Amino acid sequence: MCRKTQFATEEDARFYIKKLRRTSKRDVIPKRAYLCPKCLHWHLTSSEIEPHNELSVQHWRQRYTAEIERLWQIIHEKDAIIVQQNAEIVRLRSLLDDVVTGEVEMSPESDDERC
Numbered sequence: 001m002c003r004k005t006q007f008a009t010e011e012d013a014r015f016y017i018k019k020l021r022r023t024s025k026r027d028v029i030p031k032r033a034y035l036c037p038k039c040l041h042w043h044l045t046s047s048e049i050e051p052h053n054e055l056s057v058q059h060w061r062q063r064y065t066a067e068i069e070r071l072w073q074i075i076h077e078k079d080a081i082i083v084q085q086n087a088e089i090v091r092l093r094s095l096l097d098d099v100v101t102g103e104v105e106m107s108p109e110s111d112d113e114r115c
């Protein structure tokens, strides 16, 4: 999709610019890195101004911060369900132990007194 060299992180891209400044004999050395909205990788550019299709890091941070918060919310909700279910498993296992050891008699009418 993108012919430009792709970098996974901004740090990688900037590191490469520094390296080019030291070692490259090219006339044009990239000036900065930008996050590409098409491939979601970092590219290098020698242009000072941001192209119109280039989204600002600020924009991406805002967008992903909201998304990450939403996902954490879901994780917390799922965690709560798991904790609840684990407690229920522990309760049922303990009840089963009591039944096996004869401390509690199984009867369809009797309610579990520990509830």
Ligand SMILES: [Zn+2]
Binding pocket: 002, 004, 036, 037, 038, 039, 040, 041, 043
């Ligand atoms: Zn790209």
